[in-house]
Amino acid sequence: MTTKNDKKAARGMTPPAALDTAFGPSNHTGNAATHNKAGLSVLREAAIAEQQHGRDPATKPQAAAHEAGHIILAYAAGAIVTGARIFEEPGRRAWIGITHHITPDPTGAVGGKGTGFTTVAAAPICAFRYAIITAAGFAGEVLAGLDHPASSVDERWTALRICAQLDKALGMPDGTTLHLVGTFTDNVLADHRAQFAAIRAHLERNRRLTRGEAARMLANVQQADLAACLKGGVQ
Helix, strand or coil, X not given: CCCHHHHHHHCCCCCHHHCCHHHCCCCCCCCHHHHHHHHHHHHHHHHHHHHHHCCCCCCHHHHHHHHHHHHHHHHHCCCEXXXXXXXXXXXXXXXXXXXXXXXXXXXXXXXXXXXXXXXXXXXXXXXXXXXXXXXXXXXXHHHHCCCCCCCCHHHHHHHHHHHHHHHHHHCCCCCHXXXXXXXXXXXHHHHCHHHHHHHHHHHHHHCEEEHHHHHHHCCCCCCCCHXXXXXXXXX
């Protein structure tokens, strides 16, 4: 029997738990040459996806679903959502978006800028959070049924790289962290479908979400213990 996920995989649209393993693990070492190589790889993968499946439609509903995924998972992973917006990119007829959030540093303090970590090995919880939030946009598109093989290639690539580095830093089998990220993302979105739908509709209607609106709409979303989630994979 062919399931919905089987049909998605057949046309290149994997479910959130699988993210998109076609890209494989990265051998990122942090030097400039590797950064450039990784950037070229992303461009190459994006070009291949577009050649095989056509251009990402980048519609307004798709952008709203994408940011709704980021918003809910950012909060569930312990960040403070300070706003979001979607907009049509000039000259491209493509809708894109951005979600602003503040993430805790390795000590748990909130208030700084950036990802909350400098290296994966030094702050695995922060890196785990970053991978979850990064993967969440595409997961939102999948939940809404608006995903496309050429969508969010850069974010999926980044999430896969971070997960591969976490596996190495924590001595876990390849693919362990990717599975944890996918499972966490799946479960949070499944448990908060109503909030996802409300935020998605709000963004599609108003094009922006304020900090106050985010706090109100996320009030019933529980924040997870990421250390416990990650520890479950280390065992």
